[in-house]
Amino acid sequence: MAKKRRRNTPAFTMLAWLGLIVFTLLVFVGLYTLDAELYVKGYYIMGTVGIIISSFTVAKVVRDNQEDDDDVKGNFDS
Template sequence: MATNQNANPKNSAAFYTQAIVSFGVALFAVLVAVYYLPADPWIKAFFALSICYLVTSSFTLAKVIRDRQEDDMIFSRLDQARLEKALATHDPYKNVAS
């Protein structure tokens, strides 16, 4: 039983580049906005630190989600292999009593 699922889908180079550029532009825009914010330096520092925390926690969340999806895919492939092996070795005409 052959499946047509792509077990390891890859992103295109253009999509990868677009994601990196988009992240860079967004981070730059927020940091410029904090820099020109009409507030005391300690408030700007608080916002900058909050942005750094948000960025790092976003990367961590994305990694955790990706790892969970990869684990689920591996377990699914193992279950499929076990099922295929059981179906291949099963003989419905074998006498159970003997």
């Protein structure tokens, strides 16, 4: 049985998650210290959360489409 090779090293995976967490926290700290009314902060928080969720979704869709393309091309090569 062939062992499946991982695409990313554990260090790179940790770096990606750490970057997401640190920069998300920095945005929220900036919003918390922002001298604006609550509805303005809420607007920015909703936008930030939407961007984070959308980035995960786009990354998954792009990866899935790439894997599907590789599977389809692989089927025609046989």
